[in-house]
Amino acid sequence: MNIVEFAKTLNLSIGTVSRALNDRAEVSPKTRQLVLEKAEELGFVRNANARRLVTGRNYMIRLECPYSTHILSDRYLVELARGVEEVAGAHGYDLLLHLGTRRSNAVEVQDVDGLVIVAGPETTSDDLRTLTHAGQIPAVVISGAAPLEFPKAAFVSLDTLPGVREALARLAELGHTRVGYIGSGLSDDRVRDNFPRLMAEVGLTYDPTLSLEAGISADEGRKAALALLSSVEPPTALFARTDILATGAVLAVSQLEKSVPSDVSVIGHDNIEAAALVNPPLTTVDINIPDVAALAVRALLAMVIDKAEPTVQTLGAHLIVRKSCGPVRS
Amino acid sequence: MNIVEFAKTLNLSIGTVSRALNDRAEVSPKTRQLVLEKAEELGFVRNANARRLVTGRNYMIRLECPYSTHILSDRYLVELARGVEEVAGAHGYDLLLHLGTRRSNAVEVQDVDGLVIVAGPETTSDDLRTLTHAGQIPAVVISGAAPLEFPKAAFVSLDTLPGVREALARLAELGHTRVGYIGSGLSDDRVRDNFPRLMAEVGLTYDPTLSLEAGISADEGRKAALALLSSVEPPTALFARTDILATGAVLAVSQLEKSVPSDVSVIGHDNIEAAALVNPPLTTVDINIPDVAALAVRALLAMVIDKAEPTVQTLGAHLIVRKSCGPVRS
């Protein structure tokens, strides 16, 4: 059924019906209600493509993950998609997905109303220019680093440093003074670079001999922890750059016939799925992805609907407290 | 630029241009080439919404995950989406995502050309009826169980049993005769229910006293393995229903001062991300999701494009061999 037939059964003109359906002010309340009720009853739904054609609006936003695997874990990606869908859907917008493996089906300006771009470390402002058709398509970019030089897009920067700081503050509170650091071996790492400063800020003194770059696997984490814990004056707490490394560190502790958290406290980073299922459940630094999604979509829809200026925002991580930290052994 | 302007610059009628762009036979080769070249040069792209309106085709398929978290892990979900996007994109179809938290933005018949439905254990044929508008929208459903009673949809059933069988065959080959089973504690589990039969099929005898229902966490897996390995005649190999349980089992082995795989072999199930990063890397049963995606989308597009009948297919799991299995200790 189309709007002509539908209007006919109501003895109204298509104009009136359209206005009622669009919630326009110029319709009398009774008419509006009648239309809405009858539409529900007869199952009339407007043809979205006709609306899109005539209004130039697509009621569609597209999630772009040009380098997906490099930035967000799958868990984060799914949560982000869910969050974006949630708040975009509440405003009547659907979610198109582009995981970025294919170059071919690039967006055209007319196809979507806005873009949520997940930027990786390698994303450049040129990429953004291409993706947004030189800023013609409203966009918000979510990035782990500082905003790129691209004033036409809104930015939501993720910053895990506040969470790391929270972690260290907690350790300090629990009486720890010797805190080890197990790194992921990346050449460029904000967390590692700011670790000494963060230590100082919570009143801890940073000891470079307690810092080791491990790698990516749990086993590398285990070995690093082993090395650290075997030193003359071993740390009483370990901060691991990733949860995977942290699980390795936990292994190392039990290998030394000690236990977490009574002998050694361990804190991870990323809150991967397994972090809660390990023994003991891992205290870890986490970014609240639903918050990220909400922030991003709101910024985007403000641009799309209200023609607002692009904004730049930052969202900090938090510490998820579970069971892998305890007071320092006296 | 629209097709009228574009046609004007070519001194052709819009009809001819449209036919050329649609690769219709009635256009002369030279004209077609001219049109294609100029379109590329001037950056002319047809308005998708106008095409959709007039053709009734959306070039869009929608991925429905009504109960996402219950069936597929996030890794599987992302891989599935990527796979679906890949092959659908190759045919010019875009991917809409519906993670199923919101009831409101349900699909209308006119909005998409087809549905890829990820079914959970709780999905009923009534759900399928609703989702597909009583079969009006072509759909393929991906499910872990047997196909539901809904003849209008195509099905791709996943069956991990072949992979489990492969795992047991390998264990048998390595000389193991006492194989323990660590279950996930679910009331209804195809793997557990078929485990004894599969054992028999590869020439192993199933011993119920070597079978324990653990739970979901690594620690429950550790405890179950500990119990199994402490029995009078302990198993030499452990099959864990999930990788999480398997990592717990590995822990138990080292806790008993033994090692994997030289003293005890361990096999997991699911191939979670962490499975490769653990020490030793876990041999595990995996479903090839890109294959699932390709199978599903091809079945769907056959229905959409060629009006083919819905098909019913099954895809089996495979064993991913890593380092957690070895020959039985002599």
Added chain:
DNA sequence: CTGTTAGCGCTTTCAC
């Protein structure tokens, strides 16, 4: 407040 009408940009008959 409601009805009428002109497009939105394209595909697809129907002529030639």
Added chain:
DNA sequence: GTGAAAGCGCTAACAG
């Protein structure tokens, strides 16, 4: 092989 013209179903501007 190409051009002209009739819609696809809707919104929005314009009358009344």
